[in-house]
Amino acid sequence: MAIIHIKRIALFLISISLSCVAHAELTRLEITSIEPYGTFLSGSYVILKGRVHGELSPSENIPGLKQLQTNNYGMVEYSANVVLIMPDENGHSNGGLIIDIPNRGRAYAQALYNAPRGLPFLSGTFAQGTGYLQDVGFSTAEIYWELGQGAQLPSFIDAQGEKQYVEGVGFAIVRDASNFFAHRAHDSEGNLNPFAGKISRLLASGKSQTGRFLKTFLLNGFNMVGHERVFDGMHIFVSGAGLLPILQTGVGPESNGNNAPSFANPEMRGVHEEVLTIAEINKRVQARGELPPKLILISSTTDYYSLRASLGRTGASGTHDLPLPANVRMYDIAGASHVLLPIQNEDCKIPVATLDWTPVSRATLARLDQWVINNTAPPPTTLLQLQLAQNMPATLRAPKHLASAVIQTPRLDADGNAIGGVRLPDHAVPLGTNGGQNEPQTFTCSLAGSYIAFAKTKAEREAAHDTRPSIEERYKNQDDYVNQVRSASIKLMQTGFLLPDDAAVIIANAAANPIFGEVQKDKNPR
Numbered sequence: 001m002a003i004i005h006i007k008r009i010a011l012f013l014i015s016i017s018l019s020c021v022a023h024a025e026l027t028r029l030e031i032t033s034i035e036p037y038g039t040f041l042s043g044s045y046v047i048l049k050g051r052v053h054g055e056l057s058p059s060e061n062i063p064g065l066k067q068l069q070t071n072n073y074g075m076v077e078y079s080a081n082v083v084l085i086m087p088d089e090n091g092h093s094n095g096g097l098i099i100d101i102p103n104r105g106r107a108y109a110q111a112l113y114n115a116p117r118g119l120p121f122l123s124g125t126f127a128q129g130t131g132y133l134q135d136v137g138f139s140t141a142e143i144y145w146e147l148g149q150g151a152q153l154p155s156f157i158d159a160q161g162e163k164q165y166v167e168g169v170g171f172a173i174v175r176d177a178s179n180f181f182a183h184r185a186h187d188s189e190g191n192l193n194p195f196a197g198k199i200s201r202l203l204a205s206g207k208s209q210t211g212r213f214l215k216t217f218l219l220n221g222f223n224m225v226g227h228e229r230v231f232d233g234m235h236i237f238v239s240g241a242g243l244l245p246i247l248q249t250g251v252g253p254e255s256n257g258n259n260a261p262s263f264a265n266p267e268m269r270g271v272h273e274e275v276l277t278i279a280e281i282n283k284r285v286q287a288r289g290e291l292p293p294k295l296i297l298i299s300s301t302t303d304y305y306s307l308r309a310s311l312g313r314t315g316a317s318g319t320h321d322l323p324l325p326a327n328v329r330m331y332d333i334a335g336a337s338h339v340l341l342p343i344q345n346e347d348c349k350i351p352v353a354t355l356d357w358t359p360v361s362r363a364t365l366a367r368l369d370q371w372v373i374n375n376t377a378p379p380p381t382t383l384l385q386l387q388l389a390q391n392m393p394a395t396l397r398a399p400k401h402l403a404s405a406v407i408q409t410p411r412l413d414a415d416g417n418a419i420g421g422v423r424l425p426d427h428a429v430p431l432g433t434n435g436g437q438n439e440p441q442t443f444t445c446s447l448a449g450s451y452i453a454f455a456k457t458k459a460e461r462e463a464a465h466d467t468r469p470s471i472e473e474r475y476k477n478q479d480d481y482v483n484q485v486r487s488a489s490i491k492l493m494q495t496g497f498l499l500p501d502d503a504a505v506i507i508a509n510a511a512a513n514p515i516f517g518e519v520q521k522d523k524n525p526r
Helices: 002-017 109-113 169-183 209-219 277-288 302-306 357-375 442-448 458-465 477-496 500-512
Strands: 022-042 043-056 076-087 096-102 139-143 150-152 155-157 161-167 201-207 233-237 296-299 330-333 386-388 408-410 432-436 450-453
Touching: 022 169, 043 169, 076 169, 096 169, 109 201, 109 357, 139 169, 150 169, 169 201, 169 209, 169 408, 201 209, 201 357, 209 233, 209 277, 233 357, 277 296, 277 330, 296 302, 296 357, 302 408, 302 442, 330 357, 477 500
Parallel strands: 096 139, 096 201, 201 233, 233 296, 296 330
Antiparallel strands: 022 043, 043 076, 076 139, 076 150, 155 161, 386 408, 432 450
């Protein structure tokens, strides 16, 4: 134990002598349980649960840090939960570790990459699902960072006698734990890093709130530990144009990053501010002399209605897309909703969206990984066509403090389906209108979007006064429909947005879907 103390004192003295470098490290990894997770193409996996403990120098540029009490070594302490899913001694790792940033305390990797078709996973699950991540050999780490959601953030009492939590420490927790898992053999107490010697690259994944977390993390310099880059690539989902306002103190119990502008609170500050585009974030990263990671950002159709996604393309003025740097790709999924619910929501007036976009998650993760490994470029940026926002469908207006901001929404075809973007077979060969705005514009309904099925017959369509052609007017028969789905799947595979396994599932689902009525049964089988 004395040797460990000497080491920590030495590190502290070094951090003082090099005042321009803020010392931080993960000091202890505590694993509390290890259980079998499953058997996959790459072998058997285990799931580990535990906690990380770390220290930060008060000189770090995190608001409130200087007001905190320090330990005997002059450092600020923190701790947070972690959940690790990785191959056991009989499994095979592909060398990739995905750091999944929990959204309001709920894991997302399994829902984003392993959810089976027709059964959307909600956040927070550790269910195996399709097993895609594990089949190809990825490891994942959930690192909890949020106030009240698995992270023990340091706090102080302010001049008014109120407890203030230093929420920006959440960025340091993710940075230091990720760096430890990727590069260290053991902690300062000698506990082994279970990933030691198994990781060749580090990818970050975040959805919605935690997509904004990753952009803010990158903007504010947390992707570096000294001269060492933390994340080689980032996979950012449905984050709109927003940042995450946690570089401030908060009184709890909820984090400052828990809420976002909405139809009920369009003027909320801290999310849509002066930095709106990934191009501007990337510019600031490079200005500091950092090597930016490879970045793939994915938006849904409903993000344009409910999350001001167009500002992530244009910035705070005008309607022209700003140029993207070479290390960035942006993809819009036509007809997709921000969130895919497993059941219909009774509070929403229109049936919620059903388009399953996890095949694009898997395909673009594979392309991001190859981009990081050998610089094989992913597909070109593919975006929806936009138009000035109209009154219908309802669209979240620009905040008053962005006086020159122009909100745009997707251009629609005669069916009401979005034009352009990445077009999954369900959207390219539609059975209804995908990803429209829902009613009322509550937080849930505005993000769940809508799906309005086509009438099955011309007579049914005319009786309902529906101008959209019916299914029988669109497709000659079942084979015609399935063949169009097959053609769309092949095209999407060729352009890099669909994996062969997912294409097979989509085609099989189309063949098994009797869109012209019930399948006829042979009364006299032979």
